[in-house]
Amino acid sequence: MKDTTITLHTAFKVGQVDPRIFGGFLEHMGRAVYEGVYDPDCIHADEDGFRTDVLTALEPLQYTVMRYPGGNFASGYHWLNGIGPRNQRPTMQDLAWQSKEPNQIGTDEYIQLCRRMNWTPMLTVNLGTGTPEEARNWVEYCNSSTGTYYADMRAANGSEPPHGVKLWCLGNEMDGPWQLGHVPADQYAIRAQQAAKMMKDTDPSLELVACGSCAVDLPTYMEWDRHVLEYLGDLADYISLHRYIGNPADDTPDYLAVTNSIDQQIEEMDAVCRYVQGKNRSRKRAYLCFDEWNVWYRARQPEHMDGKGKFAPHLIEEVYNLEDALVVAGFLNSFIRHADVLKIANLAQIVNVIAPILTQGDAMLLQSIYYPLAMYTKRRSGISLQPVVQGPTYEGQTNGQVTYIDTSAILNGDQLHVFATNRNLEDAMTVRINLADRPIVALADAELLTGPDPKAANSYEQPHLIKAQPFQAAEINDGAAIVTLPPLSVAALTFRLVH
Numbered sequence: 001m002k003d004t005t006i007t008l009h010t011a012f013k014v015g016q017v018d019p020r021i022f023g024g025f026l027e028h029m030g031r032a033v034y035e036g037v038y039d040p041d042c043i044h045a046d047e048d049g050f051r052t053d054v055l056t057a058l059e060p061l062q063y064t065v066m067r068y069p070g071g072n073f074a075s076g077y078h079w080l081n082g083i084g085p086r087n088q089r090p091t092m093q094d095l096a097w098q099s100k101e102p103n104q105i106g107t108d109e110y111i112q113l114c115r116r117m118n119w120t121p122m123l124t125v126n127l128g129t130g131t132p133e134e135a136r137n138w139v140e141y142c143n144s145s146t147g148t149y150y151a152d153m154r155a156a157n158g159s160e161p162p163h164g165v166k167l168w169c170l171g172n173e174m175d176g177p178w179q180l181g182h183v184p185a186d187q188y189a190i191r192a193q194q195a196a197k198m199m200k201d202t203d204p205s206l207e208l209v210a211c212g213s214c215a216v217d218l219p220t221y222m223e224w225d226r227h228v229l230e231y232l233g234d235l236a237d238y239i240s241l242h243r244y245i246g247n248p249a250d251d252t253p254d255y256l257a258v259t260n261s262i263d264q265q266i267e268e269m270d271a272v273c274r275y276v277q278g279k280n281r282s283r284k285r286a287y288l289c290f291d292e293w294n295v296w297y298r299a300r301q302p303e304h305m306d307g308k309g310k311f312a313p314h315l316i317e318e319v320y321n322l323e324d325a326l327v328v329a330g331f332l333n334s335f336i337r338h339a340d341v342l343k344i345a346n347l348a349q350i351v352n353v354i355a356p357i358l359t360q361g362d363a364m365l366l367q368s369i370y371y372p373l374a375m376y377t378k379r380r381s382g383i384s385l386q387p388v389v390q391g392p393t394y395e396g397q398t399n400g401q402v403t404y405i406d407t408s409a410i411l412n413g414d415q416l417h418v419f420a421t422n423r424n425l426e427d428a429m430t431v432r433i434n435l436a437d438r439p440i441v442a443l444a445d446a447e448l449l450t451g452p453d454p455k456a457a458n459s460y461e462q463p464h465l466i467k468a469q470p471f472q473a474a475e476i477n478d479g480a481a482i483v484t485l486p487p488l489s490v491a492a493l494t495f496r497l498v499h
Contacts, residue, residue: 004391004405004429006418009436014384015340017410020120022377023346024063025292026110027071029097029353030307030315033105036351036359037113043362048112049104053364055117057357058350061370062377065167066119067291067346068110072096074172075128075180079138082106083157095180097315099307107142108154111163120167122291122346125195127171127188127211128181132195139168139202167207167344169240169291170195173214175224185224189231196235209289209344210236216243216265222272229276229286238289238344241269244354245327246297249397252323252454256423257396259330259406266290266334270341288338290345293331295324295369296354318354322466322488323454325368329406329421329490332376336408336419339384347373360460367458368466371449375468375492376419382412391429404429405485415444416495422485425454430484435497439479442496446471450489 026032035042040049069077073096081090082103089103107123114121123142125135137150142163144151151162170192173179183191188211196208210232213224225239243265247255269288277285299316307313318324328347335342351357356370389403396402404424410417416438422429433440448471458465471491475482479498485491 002392003432004389004403005432005434006405006407006409006420007388007390007434007436008385008409008416010385010411010438012386014337014386017336017339017380017382017384018343019064019380021290021335021342021345022063022380023065023067023122023344024061024119024350025067025071025346025348026069026350027348027353028069028073028077028094028101029071029099029349030317031312031352031359032349032355034312036353038105039359050113051359054351054357054359057364057366058117060374061356063117063119063350065122065344065346066114066117067122067124067169070096070124071172072179074124074126077126078130078134079107079126079141083108083141083153093309094307097305097307098309099313100309100311102311108157108159111159111165121163121165122167122169123165124169124172127174127191127195128179132191132198135195136198136202139199139206143203166205167209168199169209169211171211173242174211175213175218175220185220185227189228192228193232193235196232200235207237208235209238209240209291210286212239212241212269214242216261222268225269225272226276229273230280233280234282234284236286239269239273239286241265241288241290242292243290244292244294244296246295247323248297251397252425253394253423254396254399255323256326256330257399257402258327259334260396260399260402262331262334263337266338266342270338273341287343288341290335290342292348293345294348294354295320295327299354316354317352317358319457320356320367320369321455321457322368322451325372325449325466326421326423326488326490328369329372329376329419332372333406333408333419333421336384336410337387363460365458365460365463368451371466371468372490375447375449375490379410379417379492379494382410382415382417385409385411405431414497414499416440416497418493418495419490420483420485420493421490422487424487426487428484428486430482433481433483433495439498440476440481440495441498442476443472443474443481444494444496446474446491446493448486448489448491450486454488
């Protein structure tokens with residue numbers, strides 16, 4: 001099989017990679033919060049009830065922003081229920097996931113966790129069953145100096161300095177008929193505009209994410225977003241994208257070719273933003289916030305999403321395998337390739353619920369998708385370069401033609417980070433990496449993730465079956481790098497460049 005060449009040039013810059021594309025999502029769903037990050041009965045719990053084993057495992061992922069408290073949960077959540085003395089907080093029925101919510105974790109505990117983990121907080125207001133005024137009041141509680149009603153309430157709860165939450169989502173998936181408070185686009189736009197105006201009047205420094213269409217196969221796709229952005233105008237800083245991907249047809253080559261569809265979604269939504277900016281004759285345009293994305297398809301049956309009135313039920317707990325890890329790498333490659341328009345992204349979610357980390361009692365397991373997240377995030381700083389890939393291709397059944405090698409690249413001073421996935425199921429692929437105007441002088445550091453077959457997955461019995469390993473097999477020849485990637489593998493490579 002022919003070799004693949006990745007050609008780069010430092011003049012062909014896409015844009016600065018926003019570290020916020022390496023964000024996470026923590027929803028009050030299933031066992032994400034309770035028995036996930038918070039479990040006071042666990043042997044690993046600290047004095048605040050947080051699981052130190054889970055928090056330690058999250059550290060290498062270096063999440064930047066952390067979206068909270070949902071998700072569908074947000075459309076029925078009233079933030080006042082989650083503040084104040086814990087023994088006075090009400091236990092509520094969560095209608096989104098039919099679960100029992102004791103409100104033992106709320107705004108102040110979430111902010112405490114963000115500060116501990118160096119996460120930028122990202123709150124989703126309730127524009128389903130809530131009101132624009134309730135959203136505004138939450139901003140006052142979080143961001144205003146003492147001397148007003150809700151700011152004084154925050155101080156009475158132990159946090160006199162403002163929390164300083166600057167990133168807010170104007171609801172969640174409001175175009176979805178399953179959503180509490182679902183309304184047509186024109187009605188959501190009015191509600192979101194009212195909330196945005198009052199929220200920014202309370203704190204003009206806020207960045208607001210308008211709720212975009214939540215699936216590419218819904219009739220609302222793009223038309224909803226156009227209407228919302230036109231109505232909100234300059235109040236919208238970002239529009240949200242959601243995407244969950246799976247392999248229900250058990251067609252691994254087509255599944256791995258889904259990067260075509262991810263690229264298409266980003267580019268179509270960017271086109272909507274550009275269209276609205278032009279139509280509104282505005283100097284400001286909205287950027288993209290991919291605030292829910294992941295692999296999710298095995299646990300999508302109704303029984304996986306119905307908590308049956310229980311506390312911390314096991315909901316949508318996917319077991320991830322090698323091919324899933326390669327698809328997660330594909331998402332990240334697409335995000336980096338679109339660094340000029342995509343500014344925020346949140347993996348949904350971080351523990352137990354469609355997550356890279358699972359807990360089982362006091363035990364913990366790192367899933368296959370954990371490793372590409374860690375491999376990429378430690379190499380995330382710099383400017384995205386536009387790659388040109390020349391090499392063998394194949395045709396996905398539904399996702400179209402792709403090169404066997406999927407890639408992205410980041411230039412950071414005298415370092416070049418290159419990410420490359422070999423989608424070939426059977427053959428190793430030799431890849432030549434050529435930075436046209438600056439010779440590569442050495443391999444500084446690299447990791448490789450692969451496994452015995454596409455369905456291989458970690459388990460509590462075999463926790464290290466799929467795991468990133470150091471990778472040294474790079475040859476430097478005439479200023480270019482040559483690497484050979486095993487079938488079904490993803491590599492993260494850092495090269496040193498000539499000054």
